[in-house]
Amino acid sequence: MFSTVDPHHKTKRVSALERLLAKLLSYGTWIASFIVAIGIARAFVDANDVRLMKAGIGCLILLPMLRVLLMLFLFLRERDYRLAIAAALVLAIIVAGIVIGVHRGSAIAG
Amino acid sequence: MDAHFTIWLLGVSFGASMLGGMLGMASGIFIVPVLVIFGHIEIHRAIGASIVSVIACSCGGASSGLNARLTNFRLAIVLEVATTLGALTGVLLNGVVPIRFLILLFAAILFISAVQMLSKRRVSVKTPQAGCRWATRFDLHSTYPEPARGVDVEYKLERLPLGMSLMYGAGLISALLGIGSGVLKIPAMDTALRLPIKVSSATSNFMIGVTGAASAGAYFMQGAVVPSIAGPVALGSVVGALAGARVLLRVSGESLRLLFVIVLILLGVQMLLNGLNIHLF
Numbered sequence: 001m002f003s004t005v006d007p008h009h010k011t012k013r014v015s016a017l018e019r020l021l022a023k024l025l026s027y028g029t030w031i032a033s034f035i036v037a038i039g040i041a042r043a044f045v046d047a048n049d050v051r052l053m054k055a056g057i058g059c060l061i062l063l064p065m066l067r068v069l070l071m072l073f074l075f076l077r078e079r080d081y082r083l084a085i086a087a088a089l090v091l092a093i094i095v096a097g098i099v100i101g102v103h104r105g106s107a108i109a110g
Numbered sequence: 111m112d113a114h115f116t117i118w119l120l121g122v123s124f125g126a127s128m129l130g131g132m133l134g135m136a137s138g139i140f141i142v143p144v145l146v147i148f149g150h151i152e153i154h155r156a157i158g159a160s161i162v163s164v165i166a167c168s169c170g171g172a173s174s175g176l177n178a179r180l181t182n183f184r185l186a187i188v189l190e191v192a193t194t195l196g197a198l199t200g201v202l203l204n205g206v207v208p209i210r211f212l213i214l215l216f217a218a219i220l221f222i223s224a225v226q227m228l229s230k231r232r233v234s235v236k237t238p239q240a241g242c243r244w245a246t247r248f249d250l251h252s253t254y255p256e257p258a259r260g261v262d263v264e265y266k267l268e269r270l271p272l273g274m275s276l277m278y279g280a281g282l283i284s285a286l287l288g289i290g291s292g293v294l295k296i297p298a299m300d301t302a303l304r305l306p307i308k309v310s311s312a313t314s315n316f317m318i319g320v321t322g323a324a325s326a327g328a329y330f331m332q333g334a335v336v337p338s339i340a341g342p343v344a345l346g347s348v349v350g351a352l353a354g355a356r357v358l359l360r361v362s363g364e365s366l367r368l369l370f371v372i373v374l375i376l377l378g379v380q381m382l383l384n385g386l387n388i389h390l391f
Contacts, residue, residue, distance in 0.1 A: 012253065012262055014177055021183065022173035025319075029170040033348050036341045040120075043338065044113055053341035060166050060344060061326045064319035067169075071187055082248055086187045093194040094324045097201055101331030104205065 017074055024067060032059035065094055116342050118149070123163060123346030124353075131354020132366060138164040138289040139223060141343060142216060143377040147384060151339060153212055154204070157288030158329045159340040161322050163347035164290045168319035170348050171355070175312030178255070182305075182313045185250045185267065189313075190320045192274040196281025197324035204286055204325075213385035216287050220378030223293050224371045241266030254309050265306050273302040285325030290318040 039053030072087035122144050123137075130137030138160055145156035175181040204212075241251055245267035253262040267273075276298035284291040292314065299310035329335050 012179065012255075014179055018176045018179065018181070018183070022176040025169045025172040025176075029166060029348060033166065033170075033345055036345045039337070040116060040341055040345065043116070043341075047112075050337040050341070053337040057162055057335060057337060057340050057344065058330065060162055060169070061323050061330055063169050064165060064323040065327075068187070068190075068320055071183070075187075080249075083184060083187055086191050086248075090187065090190045090194050090320060093191070093198055094320070094327055097194075097198050097324045097328040098331055100198075100201060101328035104328075104332035 017071075020074075021067060021070065024070060025063065028059070028063040028066065032056050032063060035059060065091065068094070115149075116338070119145075119339065119342035120346040122148075123343045124350035127163075127167065127347040127350025128354035129366075129370070131351040137347065137350070138167070139220065139293075140373070140377065141347070142288055143220065143381050145339070145343075146213070147377070147380050153209055154334050155336050155339055157204075157212075157286075158326075158335040159343040160288035161284075161326045161329065162335060162340045163344045164284075164288070165319045165322040165326055166344045166348045167351045168290065168315055168317075168322065171351060172316050172319065174355075175316060178312070180254055180308050180312035181316045182250065182252050182309055183316065184248070184252070185245075185303075186313050186317045186320075188248055188250065188270075189274065189277045190317055192277040193281035193284070193317060193321040194324040196278040196283075197285035197321055198281075198328075199278075200282040200285025201325050201328040203282075204329075207286070210385050212286065213381055215283075217378045217381035217385060219283065219287065219289070219291075219293055220374050220381060224374040224378065226293060226296065227367060227371050227374065242268050242270045244270040252309075254306060263306070265309065268304045269302045273298050276302055281321050281324070284318075284321050288325075290315075290322070 033056070035056030036053055037056075039050065039056050042049055042052050068087050068090050072084055072091065075081075075084035075087055123141060126137040126140040126144065130140070141160040141163060142153070142156045145151040145159065146153050149156075151159075172181070176183070245251060248270075250270070251264070251266045253264050255261075256263045276294060280291045280294035280298060283289070283294055295314045295317075296310070299305050299314055300307070303310070305313070326335065
């Protein structure tokens with residue numbers, strides 16, 4: 001079998017960054033989903049207590065931001081400033097969305 | 111919070127997501143119509159719940175594409191500048207646009223998706239291309255493994271500016287309707303950037319989480335994400351997507367695809383009627 005593989009075109013291995021991103025995203029999803037599940041169980045007991053569920057949902061929304069932050073650090077470390085700027089921009093845009101949401105939330109409450 | 115309603119939410123999101131997972135596609139497009147038509151949930155709340163489940167499914171499924179080296183994460187972060195900017199625009203529009211417009215737009219997206227599912231995705235040209243100079247500047251060209259031949263295949267990106275513009279539109283629709291908006295991402299990836307299909311599927315799924323976070327963050331803070339709706343929907347979707355990816359297909363992919371098209375059209379018709387104030391359920 002190995003004779004069919006051209007030594008000049010061997011497939012590359014999964015990079016450390018790819019492995020790190022994969023781990024962050026899958027473990028993160030598991031943990032956040034677990035918190036949501038506990039929250040649902042809690043709400044079955046006390047319908048008014050949705051704090052844990054809310055925390056789990058918050059974790060799910062934070063997870064992609066964490067992924068971009070990780071990429072930002074790794075691009076900076078590799079001195080790949082163009083992609084680091086792209087990552088910083090993405091983070092800034094997401095934060096801008098959160099700020100808009102906070103303003104609207106307080107406008108509704110007030 | 112009503113226990114029956116919670117179980118219903120868990121069930122429908124599990125079912126929709128499992129069906130989606132069996133075809134390797136996101137099910138976000140089903141969640142909002144089902145919640146609005148059968149759950150009688152106000153559309154902004156349905157969108158808030160759906161976008162959280164879209165994020166969860168994207169993050170939960172990202173590792174397979176990364177570990178198979180199909181995800182072009184360098185390209186993803188560049189395109190995400192456009193998708194998140196689009197999402198931010200969608201967030202701003204979401205508060206202004208009338209509800210009826212949202213429902214009708216959703217109906218249109220359902221019909222477009224049905225048409226897209228019926229037509230085969232075109233296979234990108236295999237011959238080596240010169241590649242777009244913007245993509246070269248950001249070093250976005252890459253390779254992906256072709257297990258059948260045991261080699262890495264090189265690919266180059268075309269028309270990055272056009273791809274970015276389409277991605278802006280995809281982000282906008284995603285935020286406005288609470289979906290992953292594969293409808294717009296597939297043409298952007300296949301037609302504009304000319305990515306190999308495996309690469310475009312993995313990269314698009316990888317990007318959805320970040321795109322969704324841009325609008326979900328806003329909706330969460332303004333109180334449009336209702337925990338008692340979004341929680342069960344997110345959990346049901348994650349578990350459903352996992353189950354769907356593992357289920358052995360007993361029916362052929364083609365008949366499942368047809369079932370999907372029929373469901374998309376039925377939901378589209380119902381959303382259209384809803385938008386025109388005709389209620390059957």
